[in-house]
Amino acid sequence: MKFIQKTLVAPLFILICMVGVLNAQPRFSGTLRSLQNGKSSFDSVVISFFRPNCPEGVVGQAIRLRTDKDGNFSFQLPKYEGISRMVFWTRYKQKTVNGTGFLHYMVEPEDQIKIDIIRNDSTQHAELAFSGYGxxxxxxxxxxxxxxxxxxxxxxxxxxxxxxxxxxxxxxxxxxxxxxxxxxxxxxxxxxxxxxxxxxxxxxxxxxxxxxxxxxxxxxxxxxxxxxxxxxxxxxxxxxxxxxxxxxxxxxxxPFDPLMANCPNYLATVAVDEARNLYLTNGKVDLPALYKVFESKYSGLTRELLIANMALKKIGFVREMAIDNHVIDSLLVAYEKYITKPFIKEAYTTKVRLLAGTPIFNGVFKDISGSEVAMASLKGKVLFIDMWFTGCGACMEFHKIFHKQVYPVFKENKDFLCISLCIDKNNSQWLNSVKSGKYTSQEYLNLNSTLGVDHPFFKHYGISGFPFLILLDKNGKIYASNINPKPDAIITLINKALML
Structure with a gap:
């Protein structure tokens, strides 16, 4: 009898542990150490995570934390039904440590993970090792x-x-x-x-x-x-x-497998690969042909995500493909029938609000003097809207090119107006950025949302990446939002809007 009792104890203990794991949220802990001396100092850790089957272009949630003096950190993620996605990176002396932020990991609900990060201080590169359940x-x-x-x-x-x-x-x-x-x-x-x-x-x-x-x-x-x-x-x-x-x-x-719907890295690469396949096979590639591939070769949630990724983040565009805003908009409408998952449909519908011919949302912003300016009050001119924030390197680079190569072509045209729309919440910071000339010019109409991306205008369109460009016609309707940032392409687009 004693023998039977002993043999039952171990399986029972294992069963209790397994139940605990299955009922737990994904938990992570880790230690950051220096390769040179084995020690660590206060470092920053940033974690972004996304719900299962989240398309590209939909902003995930983020956790920001600091390690303790020994380099230790810990966090937990929500328990989703299915496999979610996580990416994390570390910063040391205000610089991102290479090797920590390039991988989007698959997270199962029961994962209990320990992360050991060894940082090479001389190269600012790190190596990772994982242990624990999962x-x-x-x-x-x-x-x-x-x-x-x-x-x-x-x-x-x-x-x-x-x-x-x-x-x-x-x-x-x-x-x-x-x-x-x-x-x-x-x-x-x-x-x-x-x-x-x-x-x-x-x-x-x-x-x-x-x-x-x-x-x-x-x-x-x-x-x-x-x-x-x-x-x-x-x-x-x-x-x-x-x-x-x-x-x-x-x-x-x-070959197609329904499991691909759970593989966001693959969905991002295969869309581009299908476009390349068309080019390599036929010597040319266009957007309608690529959508046809998505429609015929894939099905279910995989197809839905490929189409959503294309609409929300242009995943599948290649340089050999001509970009026609009106074609893009028509395809958005034609393939909306495949978008069925509620939270994906919500993001897709938000994108549809940017279709050509749609009246611009009547957002109200503050100008440099503090006066309110409503979008509806600016009808009668072709409006080029450049959205940015202080600290955005891509925003600085775009403004530099735009102001030098595009703006001079239209600055004397009474039917044209450039609007520089900032999302800085700190008004003084915005005014200093305007004066600096790095992100905008005082020749433009400079406006600020004062609420960041929480402003109703940005929420309405789901805008989270910058710079973001919109061109409006004289009637206050969207003429283009999928704008090629190359100067020649912008000049051609503005000229077409002015001829209407």
């Missing part, structure tokens, strides 16, 4: 992204190509393409071996395969770049590249 998939994802990252810095696959397989002389292309094929096969096999040797479930192994180590994405990028370079100057080489692509694309790509 840690194996984190470690494998981390290793796979070093091969061919879906997001972030170059991996070993690309570095090897750049070093050993340089396609520079057309007469060597046939041999070099065979070398590239061999390297890709070997790299893909190494990826497969790493995943299959793990003790993870069949489902998680598949998702790791799709979501990390984007070898096919790297390969299509390389092939696309080669063909674009030689398509006109050497048609024979262009056909050679096409033949190599057609020979290998089935080998290196993955």
């Amino acid at each position: 840690a194996e998939k984190y470690n494998i994802a981390y290793q796979l992204e070093k091969i061919a990252p879906s997001r972030g810095p170059f991996g070993t696959y690309r570095k090897t190509i750049n070093k050993d397989i340089v396609l520079d002389k057309p007469e060597n292309f046939a041999h070099k393409l065979l070398q590239l094929e061999k390297l890709t096969i070997e790299t893909a096999q190494a990826k497969t071996d790493l995943i299959q040797q793990s003790g993870l479930s069949k489902k998680i192994k598949k998702m790791l395969t799709y979501n990390y180590g984007a070898i096919y994405h790297e390969w299509t990028w390389r092939m696309n770049d080669y063909r674009a370079k030689y398509s006109k100057q050497n048609p024979e080489v262009s056909e050679l590249i096409k033949a190599s692509f057609l020979k290998n694309k089935q080998r290196f790509s993955y």
